[in-house]
Amino acid sequence: MVNKLTNTVKPLDEVDKINEIIDALDNIDVPIRNIGEIVISTTPLTDAGLHLLDGALIDGSGSYSAFVTHIAGLVSTYPDLFTTESAWQTAVTNNGICDKYVYDNINNTVRLPKWGIQAYTKPSSVSISTATTVPVIGNGLTLGLTDGTVNAGMYQADYLHTYTGAYGTNVGSTGTPGSIIPRPHTIGVTTDSTKSGLVAQTANLSTVSLTQYPLNCYYYIVLATSTKTDIQVDIDEIVTDLNGKADVDLTNLSNTQSSNFDGQWVYSSLTVANSVAVSSNNVAYSLSSYLPNDGYNYEVLLSCICYTDATSGHFSRIALTSDLIVNYINIAQVRTRTASTVDAAGNCIIPVGAERIITFVGSTSASFGGTYTIVARGYRRIGTNQ
Amino acid sequence: MTYYAFIKDNMIDGVGQVKCLNPEILNIEISEEVFNNIDHYIWDGEAVVLDPDYEEKQKQKERERIAQLHLTRGDVFRALLMAKGVTRAQLRQVIENLPEETNEQSITKEMALIDFDEALDFYRGVALIDTVGAQLGITPEQMDRFFETNDWHELVTVE
Numbered sequence: 001m002v003n004k005l006t007n008t009v010k011p012l013d014e015v016d017k018i019n020e021i022i023d024a025l026d027n028i029d030v031p032i033r034n035i036g037e038i039v040i041s042t043t044p045l046t047d048a049g050l051h052l053l054d055g056a057l058i059d060g061s062g063s064y065s066a067f068v069t070h071i072a073g074l075v076s077t078y079p080d081l082f083t084t085e086s087a088w089q090t091a092v093t094n095n096g097i098c099d100k101y102v103y104d105n106i107n108n109t110v111r112l113p114k115w116g117i118q119a120y121t122k123p124s125s126v127s128i129s130t131a132t133t134v135p136v137i138g139n140g141l142t143l144g145l146t147d148g149t150v151n152a153g154m155y156q157a158d159y160l161h162t163y164t165g166a167y168g169t170n171v172g173s174t175g176t177p178g179s180i181i182p183r184p185h186t187i188g189v190t191t192d193s194t195k196s197g198l199v200a201q202t203a204n205l206s207t208v209s210l211t212q213y214p215l216n217c218y219y220y221i222v223l224a225t226s227t228k229t230d231i232q233v234d235i236d237e238i239v240t241d242l243n244g245k246a247d248v249d250l251t252n253l254s255n256t257q258s259s260n261f262d263g264q265w266v267y268s269s270l271t272v273a274n275s276v277a278v279s280s281n282n283v284a285y286s287l288s289s290y291l292p293n294d295g296y297n298y299e300v301l302l303s304c305i306c307y308t309d310a311t312s313g314h315f316s317r318i319a320l321t322s323d324l325i326v327n328y329i330n331i332a333q334v335r336t337r338t339a340s341t342v343d344a345a346g347n348c349i350i351p352v353g354a355e356r357i358i359t360f361v362g363s364t365s366a367s368f369g370g371t372y373t374i375v376a377r378g379y380r381r382i383g384t385n386q
Numbered sequence: 387m388t389y390y391a392f393i394k395d396n397m398i399d400g401v402g403q404v405k406c407l408n409p410e411i412l413n414i415e416i417s418e419e420v421f422n423n424i425d426h427y428i429w430d431g432e433a434v435v436l437d438p439d440y441e442e443k444q445k446q447k448e449r450e451r452i453a454q455l456h457l458t459r460g461d462v463f464r465a466l467l468m469a470k471g472v473t474r475a476q477l478r479q480v481i482e483n484l485p486e487e488t489n490e491q492s493i494t495k496e497m498a499l500i501d502f503d504e505a506l507d508f509y510r511g512v513a514l515i516d517t518v519g520a521q522l523g524i525t526p527e528q529m530d531r532f533f534e535t536n537d538w539h540e541l542v543t544v545e
Contacts, residue, residue, distance in 0.1 A: 275424070276392060276400030284407040289388065310454065340454050357407065371400070 035070045039220040049224030053115040055092065058223065060108030067223040071110045075103050085111065115219040263381030265301075272358070272374040278306070278316055279362045288356040290376060297324060297382040298352050302374055305345040308336040309369035316370030318346065319361035324353040328361045341370070351382065389421035390414060391434050398429050453511025455533040462508050465532060469541035470522050478502060480521050481514075 033039070039050055051058070060068035075082055083091075083100040091098035092114055102111035270290050276283070291298050306316040315335035321328040332346035352358060360372065392400045393412035401424045405413045416434055420427055428437040437443070457465075466472050472480075481499055486492040498514045508515060510533040519529045524541050532540040 271401070271403045273392070273400055273402045273404075273406070276402075277394075281408070283411070285402065286405045286407055289404060310450075338454075 033222040035067055035222055035224070037222045039222060041218045041220065042216070044218055045220055047220075049222060050220040051112065051223050053113055053219040053221050055088075055098065055114030056112050058110045058112065060110070064223045068108060068110050071101060072103055072105065072108070075105075112221060261383040263296075263383065265378050265380040267378040268376070269378075270376045272302070272376055273360070274373045274375075275371045276360075276373070278368055278370050278372055279360075280364045280368070281362045282321075283360040283362065284357050285359070285374075286356055287352060287358060287376070291352065291356050291379055292381075294381075295354055297354070298379045299349050299382055300352050300358070300376055301347070301349050301378040302331075302358075303345070303347045303377055304331045304372065304374050305343055306332055306334060306372040307343045307370045308334055308341050310336070310339050310341050311369060312337055312339050314367050314369040315365075316344070316368070316372065317363065318372050318374070320348065320350060320374075321359045321361060322350050322352045323355040323357040324351045328359075335367075352379075387418070389416050389418055391416045391420070391424060391427075391429070393429050396429060396431065398424060398427065398434065400424075452530050452533070453509065455510040455530075456507040457533060457536055458507055459505065461536055465536070465538035465541055466518075466522070468538040470524075472522065477518060480518060484517070 033049070038053070039045065051064075058064050058068055060072075081101055082103055083098070085102050085104070088098050088100060088102045088111060091100075097114050099113045099115070101113060103109075104111075268290070272285050272287075273283075287300065291300070302320070304318040304320075306318045308314050308316040313335070315333060317333035318331040319328045320331060329348060329350065331348050332344040334342050334344035336342045350358060358374075360374070362368075388403060390402055390405060390413045391398050392402065392406050393414055394410060399411070401416070401421050403421075414429075414434055416424075420434060426437060426440050427434050429435075463474050463477070466477065478499075481495065481502055484491070484495040484498065486495050494513070494517075498517060501508070501512055501514045505512075510530065515529060515533075516526060518524075519526065522541075523543055524532075528540050532538070
């Protein structure tokens, strides 16, 4: 079964569509096999659950981790299925094939048996041929006789005497009897010095030959308990990729989706107004040269200070508004009680809209006197409204 | 980077790096050097130019600043006692001895007595301070430094 999309960052309707496709694919009948089974085919197969028995190394951290785990579980109970890496290599070098696994428990890998891609038919015919002669290869030395260059004699006695001395009963032994053998019969034997070893029978020997014809076929081993179609594998990989991406990576969001997120702060300093006299009317300033021209709303960090004039009883104030704020916000206010100037400082983060305007709010009070300074220190995009 | 001088009522009314949108305010583009030293400049009706009276204006500002310096009655009396050895009675006598031959002199003497008797703090810019200082041999510069620091040693005459 293909894994379903689980992340919720994508729009819900897109998630539903992908999962509908996955449900349809899950209804496709697929053959079920057991891990380790052999599949023989006359043509190459591309099933993702099969692997040619070519002695490849299967990594337990890859797509076939279940197969490696299954094989590793057989090591203790079926040791005859396994051999060492060096023995495996030697078998392949000498014979071209090896029918055993190699399991590496340190690296968690499995080396597959190597069967090759050919089988053979049963013998189609048996032919028998006869040979007329077989070379004689023996001269009877094994019968206990001496080298063939010497004529030797054998004595047959009427009855067996027991002699002492060097005479022995082992084959090939020679010796001198301790006394005259009564009425012996002599048998003369001459051996052939050009021959050695056993004397073989020379007639009626047969040879046998077998004729077999090769069959091209492919041996595969099942690495997965069920096979998937290419589409299912692709969907599976896509879903895995998407699920992982949604958790750690937002760079694949569409423009519509990314507009729902606030931007990062950009720390850029700019003097909006410096030592400007407070006024009875509002004074507007354009931030179009400061903020990006992308139509988004922005938060702007402002640092403000206001000074009174040197008239006792006079006050100064900074209150601001913007093209987004309906009313105004007070930042700082101060009043002098002597004939000296005094000052007050404050800061704010003020939302600014597409018109990029902030406004100093004036006062018609006769006691309103002094100057103000406004400096922008940074901004960031507001993602929730555009 | 762009810099502007804001011109309002034919005068420079501050500077900024953004444009002011009010129609009554003129945005005049200036250099960074002018932006950082705008108090050295004036608007001559057509351009931002160096102020020929800048030095004098600065001195006047300084004078106005010093004039606003003030100390309490106690600070002043203690300092004069330490520096010159004069008591409050002797100081009042100094004021009493001021001439009043003309009407102006009479007013000046009366104003001085009012300040001496009624003021909660003595401001440097009040004429009484210079009058007393002159009688006691204290220069205006010494008196300025005394009002800046409240240190009676500034009033001691250096031989």
